[in-house]
Amino acid sequence: MQPNAFHKLLLLLPLAYQHTSNDARDESHWNYETNGKNWGGVCSSGVRQSPISLNVQKSLIVPLPRIVFGNYDIKLKGPLTLLNNGHTVHMDIPETTNGKKPFITGGLLKGRYVADGLHFHWGSPDSRGSEHLINQQRFDVEMHIVHRNAKYQDIDEAVNHKDGLAVIAVLLKIVKNPKLIFPGLNKVLGALPRVTKYSARTTIPGGLSLGQMLGNVNPRDFFTYRGSLTTPICQEAVTWSVFSQVLPVSYSSVSRFWKLRDSEGHRLINNFRGIQPRNGRPVFYRVGKDLSGAYLGK
Ligand SMILES: [Zn+2]
Known part of the structure; x- marks a missing residue:
């Protein structure tokens, strides 16, 4: 090796080192390759982590107030943008056409929680x-x-507080010939082929209210418990409300998710976190008045 070349190599080494250490610290560089088992911080040390396994038999059946949906029936102000951020497909929730934000209250929640995304x-x-x-x-x-x-002012502030966030979860299930098409949900799922690539964005055409994303789910029947974000850095800031009724959708609409790509061009699939220990946490189950247990999971 020429002394000159060796000198150049010495100059390059610190740059190479700095590059890898930045990558390791960067929150956006996590992935699902080990099903979340290598996520650090609260993700591994926390005691109120999500998701968990929900079970009617292991829940406290209590007369909780129903969840109240504010401005969920009013059209959102466009343009609505869907983004492939490499981990999921995300939509920011703007104001409604009357200049207000959709919000929820009720259930285990104290005060109002404004829809963010x-x-x-x-x-x-x-x-x-x-x-x-x-x-x-x-x-x-x-x-x-x-x-x-x-x-709280914004999500960044809210994630640092136990009562910072409230997440509504709606489960979808593939059925052979869905009898109903949910227009809102269908618009969003229909836009997926336009965000196949990492960082691709597309606009959802036509009007859409946030309530339309819930399909015909019975919002009075849900599990609720205190847990965490399911992505790094897994802050324990979330009151979860998971509807027990599952929306039927077609195979072709769900298969659009499987064609998406992440920032490295790999298939963006299996982007769910493994089940976390409940650690004695209470899980509450609210029975919707007009639903019998027979509907669960069906
Ligand atoms: Zn999520």
Whole structure:
């Protein structure tokens, strides 16, 4: 080696080192390769982590107030943008056409929680991909609508507080010939082929209210418990409300998720976290008045 070349190599070494250490620290560089077992911090040391396995028999059946949905029936102000961020497909939730934000209250929640964004978790052609299990069953897709406690300025502040976030989870299940098409959900799932590539964005055409994303689910029948974000850094800031009724959707609409790609060009599949220990936490189950247990998981 020429002395000159050796000198150049010495100059390059610190740059190479700095590059890898930045990657390791960067929160956006995590993945699902070990099903979340190598995630650090609260993800591994926490005691109120999510998702968990939900079971009617192991829940406290209590007369909780129902969840109240504010401005969920009013059209959102466009343009609505769907983004492939490499971990999921995400939609920011804007104001409604009357200049207000959709919000929820009720259930275990104290005060108002303002809708911030929604995203999905899914499996692959060979495996189902919901995060929560209901009565030992995993479903095909799980949608999360993330809300922030109105007393905090933004999500970054809210994640640092136990009462910071409220997430509504809706499970989807593939059925052979769905009798119903849910127009809102269908618009969003229909846009998936336009965000196949990492960092691709697309606009959802036509009007959409947040309530339309819930299909015909019975919002009075749900599990609720205190847990965490299911992605790094897994802050224990979330009051979860998981609807027990599962929405039927077609194979072709769910299969669009499996064609998405992450930042490295790999297939973006199985983006769900494994089941976490309950650690004695209470899980509450609210029985919707007009639903019998026979509907569960069906
Ligand atoms: Zn999620």
